[in-house]
Amino acid sequence: DAGVIQSPRHEVTEMGQEVTLRCKPISGHDYLFWYRQTMMRGLELLIYFNNNVPIDDSGMPEDRFSAKMPNASFSTLKIQPSEPRDSAVYFCASSLGALGEYFGPGTRLTVL
Amino acid sequence: KNEVEQSPQNLTAQEGEFITINCSYSVGISALHWLQQHPGGGIVSLFMLSSGKKKHGRLIATINIQEKHSSLHITASHPRDSAVYICAGRSGGGADGLTFGKGTHLIIQP
Numbered sequence: 067d068a069g070v071i072q073s074p075r076h077e078v079t080e081m082g083q084e085v086t087l088r089c090k091p092i093s094g095h096d097y098l099f100w101y102r103q104t105m106m107r108g109l110e111l112l113i114y115f116n117n118n119v120p121i122d123d124s125g126m127p128e129d130r131f132s133a134k135m136p137n138a139s140f141s142t143l144k145i146q147p148s149e150p151r152d153s154a155v156y157f158c159a160s161s162l163g164a165l166g167e168y169f170g171p172g173t174r175l176t177v178l
Numbered sequence: 179k180n181e182v183e184q185s186p187q188n189l190t191a192q193e194g195e196f197i198t199i200n201c202s203y204s205v206g207i208s209a210l211h212w213l214q215q216h217p218g219g220g221i222v223s224l225f226m227l228s229s230g231k232k233k234h235g236r237l238i239a240t241i242n243i244q245e246k247h248s249s250l251h252i253t254a255s256h257p258r259d260s261a262v263y264i265c266a267g268r269s270g271g272g273a274d275g276l277t278f279g280k281g282t283h284l285i286i287q288p
Contacts (some may be wrong), residue, residue, distance in 0.1 A: 111275035
């Protein structure tokens with residue numbers, strides 16, 4: 067298995083632009099998580115899905131952030147409009163039940 | 179709100195030393211994860227514990243449920259063990275998202 071796949075690996079954009087991050091979980095996994103890592107706050111949970119349904123989005127910072135999971139093999143995290151404080155590494159992870167998460171390589175987002 | 183506290187924040191040791199990283203967690207957390215983040219940024223899950231002790235190679239993780247405390251030990255440390263080690267807690271019996279500690283930046287010098 068290729069593991070969790072994220073794209074793009076790096077994204078540089080200007081303030082105000084829309085950013086879309088993509089994730090393909092490991093086949094057969096029923097949970098998908100989006101995390102954000104910054105120097106100031108460390109790793110934080112943004113949202114997670116179970117069987118494509120959003121379960122907890124309390125970590126999503128504000129309405130500029132949205133996430134979707136249209137099917138079991140694909141999820142997106144969208145930021146519109148982006149701001150410099152959104153600069154971070156965004157990780158997607160998937161798991162089969164509570165058996166432990168497999169992390170993707172992350173997307174390093176820089177908003178100028 | 180779930181909380182996870184980790185110590186030390188930074189640790190430098192000589193090759194061969196026995197390493198211990200500690201983690202305390204709040205009521206409500208039922209499972210502890212230890213993660214390793216390499217200098218390149220990738221995150222690998224090392225252990226998931228809800229009781230007792232687990233061992234994988236030179237890595238040992240223990241958890242004391244009564245004291246709400248977990249430790250990660252590295253025996254015969256090696257420079258390739260240099261990484262950030264992160265303790266993370268999960269609440270309930272399901273797969274709620276993780277609450278992370280701040281991480282321990284470990285450097286093993288040759």
